[in-house]
Amino acid sequence: MHWHGEIxxxxxxxxxxxxRVGNERFLLEENxxxxxxxxxxxxxxxxxxDNMLLVLQINPEYYSSYYPRFNKMIFNCKSFLYGKEEQKSFDMIRHHLAKIVWELNKKREGYQLIIGAEAHLLAAFLVNNFDHTFIEDEKSVSMNKDIVRLQSIINYINRNMERRITLQEIADNEQLSVYYLSHFIKKNMGMSFQEYLNNIRLDKTVNLLLNSDKTITEISYESGFASTKSLNKLFKDVYDCSPSEYRKAYGNIVYNENKDRNEDSNKKKSRTYLDVDRKAAFKRLFSYLKGLDNEVQDENTFSTTKDVISVDVRNEGVNYKPYWKKLITYSRAVEGLRKGWQNQFEELQNDIGFEYIRFHSIFSDDMMVYNLSEEGHIIYNWSYVDELLDYFKKVNIKPFIELGFMPSEIKSLDETVFWWRANISQPRDIKLWTDLVVEFIKHCINRYGLKEVETWYFEVWNEPDLEYFFxxxxxxxxxxxxxxxxxxxxxxxNKLKVGGPSITHQAISDSTWLEDFLIYCNKNDVPLDFVSLHIYSESYSSKEKVQDIMLRAKQGESQQELMAEWREMQRIYFGKDHTYDTLNSANDKINRLLSYNTELHITEWNASSYSRNLIHDTCFMSTFIISNILKSINIVDSIGYWTFTDIMExxxxxxxxxxxxxxxxxxxxLKKPSYFAYYFLSxxxxxxxxxxxxxxxxxxxEDIQILVYNHTYFDDLFLNGDTSALTNTERYLVYEEKAEREVEININGISGKYKITRYQLNREYGSVFDEWIKMGTPENMxxxxLNYLKGKAYPKITVEYLNLDEYYKEKLYIPVHGIELMTLxxxx
Incomplete structure (x- = not known):
């Protein structure tokens, strides 16, 4: 029981x-x-x-300079006393609460003023729409005296709760009669002295149960109960279970009363804010903000930031190697044999022209490489491998070959991952594996020549840090x-390039996995021509949940079901500079622990590792790619976007x-906005x-290229795992608020006749997802x-010819998630 000066x-x-408010008790349900x-x-x-509450406290003094009477008002505002047809006034309060949360989350410029305005509108609505009474000055003085006395009583009880404390003792301390004190407590707290004492003792009991390894007997006496029997009885009445049962269900660590600690038992953590599924709850809250996206867009229509960029193109400039063209990726080898896949890839190569392509499962069963005769002899079948590598040669791209997964014929276990069941076990005999690798490479050399194969990359396995998954x-x-x-x-x-360990960014930040690997290679003179890593901008809200899934995988639960559970886990996102920071961290470890120089390749990279993350289709991805690619110049040898196509299984x-x-x-x-990010970079x-x-x-x-973009990142709610504002048809409410950019371009030292081509990519031009929304979201098109959308899924292009005399000036207006490229x- 408590009180405060805020409403x-x-x-x-x-x-x-x-x-409980005073003597009244209420059960509140959702909404x-x-x-x-x-x-x-x-x-x-x-x-x-489980519950989740939105609580807003406002000091009435906040309104005193505008409306002094508010400080004396007592409101009657309880929505649950009215039916559904009488909720309109309460819906307006919900609207103001939702707007405050929304603005606090978005933190656009001046959001504090908007929140202040909402607080004033809320107060005005209460004054004009809800019954209220006024506290007279004399009554206010009396109430304040009662509050001071009540605070003194509660403080005394709280300080002495661990010993046997009586009402008479408190009455003597306050110089009151026991009768008066008893009625005073009941009147002001809505409960008796003993009820309050039992409540705070139970509160302490629960805290100790959840956060200590003390026995029930120890907790009983530390919380002030006369015996474990009295604790058990009261606990059962309130929580409908014993203290031991409660600890087992909700406690940080499971202990029994004899402190028999079983380290191998499942360790259960109490649930945190992020463990609760907030999607439905926030979706309901934000439903009171109908038309919010349009409202935000309207409010930002005339909001711009202004920049001036002035350069002299007679400057020599700095050589720039387009390292991002080095590598592109796709899911598994056999998919590259499909006609639809190849049609898409040929467009990609014609438009952009990557150097290498990385993929899974060159040795998996669907490539049918490893075979045994009836006599048990090994027979290698390279026909599918040849068909794939011949195709790569035809379209002028080299393979970046991940050596994996394990053929069934030499597996040691039946553990698999993915829908197509890639075997993740070690070989039952390492020589069977190394013989396969050697024969594969020899076959490639015989077919394509030693000099060619020496330009390829061979990466050993995929994400071995995710034990029992890969x-x-x-x-x-x-x-x-x-x-x-x-x-x-x-x-x-010896000139063939081999490397690894192909681990995730989390293994770099959360463990010494990379350091241990580098030390091992350095100490044992193990060949390491390149280090390969994977970077995604997200993690998981609960490390305990990850550990639980890994443990269950180790104990033999279905890999397919656990992988589905893994992918559905709530995600939290790292900051805007996560890719850049991870690369710098990796480089620091490599330079510190290796005695020689080696290449660094990011063989999987994306904003999310979830193949159903709705952000992937939006304009956000185009600025995400360009921002990170340009920021990472000179600190990595390649970044392979995962993946070039949605054709994956x-x-x-x-x-x-x-x-x-x-x-x-x-x-x-259909080409997404992310495709054109690479198109512009090219x-x-x-x-x-x-x-x-x-x-x-x-x-x-003498040709000039100008690339300007307006990149905005995720808002606080989305960063922390809340996806309630992300739906199939509305995918742009999960980002920070940001203004349109007005950029003035001044180019000096440019003369002659120029063709000026301007490309605009934003939600209005070149975003096939946004066009699909306008079209009515048709499925099974x-x-x-499809032809209509293909025509729409292209940036806006304008062309003009100018005779320039030492100077060129232009203004660009770039909306959020927008990119503009000008080529002179x-x-x-």
Whole structure:
């Protein structure tokens, strides 16, 4: 029980709670709302359901300079006392609460003023729409005296709760009669002295149960109970279970009363804010903000930031190597044999022209490489491998070959991952594996020549740090496996490039996995021509949940079911500079621990590792790619975007045309905004004249290229795992608020006749997802509908010819998630 000088509005977003205000008790359910006036004694307690509450406290003094009477008002505002047809006034309060949360989350410029305005509108609405009474000055003085006395009583009880304390003792301390004190407590707290004492002792009991390893007997006496019997009886009455049962269900660590600690038992953590599924709750809250996206857009229509960029193109500039063109990726080898896949890839190569392509499963069963005769002899079948590698040669791209997964014929276990069941076990005999690697490389050399194969990359396995999902046996077993594989590669030719360990960014930040691997290679002279890592901008809200899934995988639960559970886990996102920071961290470890220089390749990279993340289809991805690629110049040898196409089957093929797949191109061959990020990057020159936050200017001979963008990142709610504002049709409410950019471009030292081509990519031009929304979100589209979208899925292009005399000036207006590319091409 407590009170305070603020008014408090409580809205139940999820579950149920008990609330006591004075002598009254209420059960609040989802969407119920209550206003607790200042200095009203109250408390909240949970029911058996998980709950989530939105609580707003406002000091009435906040309004005193505008409306002094507000400080004396007592409101009657309890939504649960009225039926559904009488909720309109309460819905307006919910609207103001939602708007405050929204603005606090978005933090756009001046959001504090907007929140202040909402608080004033809320107060005005209460004054004009809800019954209220006024506290007279004399009564206010009397109430304040009672509050001071009540505070003194409660403080005394709280300080002495651990020993036997009586009402007479408190009465003597306050110089009151026991009779008066008893009635005073009941009147002001809504409960008797003994009830309050029992409540605070139970509160302490629960805290000790959840956060200590003390026995029930120890907890009983420390909380002030006369015996464990009295604790058990009261606990059972309130929580409908014993203290031991409660600890087992909710405690941090399971202990029994004899402290018999079983380290191998499941360790259960009490649930945190992020463990609660908030999606439905916030979706309900934000439903009171109808038309918010349009409202935000309207408010920002005339909001711009202004920049001036002035350069002299006679400057020599700095050589720039387009490292991002080095590598592109796709899911598994056999998918590259499909006609639809190849059609998409040929468009990609014609438009952009990558150097290498990385993929899974060159040795998996669907490639049919490893075979045994009836006599038990090994027979290698390279027909599918040849067909794939021949195709790569035809379209002018080299393979970046991940050596994996394990053929069934030499597996040691039946553990698999993905819908197509890639075997993740070690070989039952390492020589069977190394012989396969050697024979594979020899075959490639015989077919394509030694000099060609020496330009390829061979990466050993995929994400061995995710034990029991992509590798079984621990990191030490992987180190030995890597060593054997690397020497098998080098046994054919020492000039062949081999590397690894192909681990995730989390292994870099949360453990010494990378350091241990580098030390092992350095100490044992193991070949390591390149280090490969994977970077995604997200993690998981509960490390305990991750550990639980890993443990269950180790104990033999279905890999398919656990992988589905893994992918559905709530995600939290790292900051805007996560890719850049991870690369710097990796480089620091490599330079510190290796005695020689080696290449660094990011063989998987995306904003999310979830193949159904709806952000993948949006304009956000285009600025995400460009911002990170340009920021990471000179600190990495390649960044391979995962993946170029939505044609992939790790978790079966996506059903909707815009299901949030990784690809730059969707299943139907429609190019997403992310595709054009690479298309724009491919048009940059080989020398950088100037680069800064959100722009780069390059040149090639006398041709000039100007790339300007407006990148905004996730808002606080989305960063912390809340996806309630992300739906199939509305995917732009999860970002920070940011203004349109007005950029003035001043180019000096440019003369002659120029063709100036301007490309605009934003939600209005070139975003096939946004066009699909305008079209009505059709599923199972006809060819006519696909053709229509293909025509719309292209940036806006305008062309003009100018005779320039030492100077060129232009203004660009770039909306959020927008990109503009200008190419100035010298003509004779």
């Amino acid at each position: 408090e509005i409580i809205l139940v977003l999820q579950g149920t709670i008990n609330i 119920d709302l209550i206003l607790i006036n200042k200095n009203e004694v109250h408390n909240t307690s949970k029911t058996k359901e 590798w079984i046996g621990g990191k030490e077993a992987y180190f030995k496996f890597y060593e054997a594989t690397a020497w098998a590669v080098k046994s054919v030719s 790790e978790a079966k093929a996506g059903i909707s045309p815009f299901h949030g797949g990784f690809g730059l191109i969707n299943n139907n061959g 048009k940059l020159g080989e020398k950088i004249i100037e680069q800064n936050e959100e722009y780069i200017i390059t040149k090639s001979g 006809t060819q006519e509908e 091409e010298k003509k004779l």
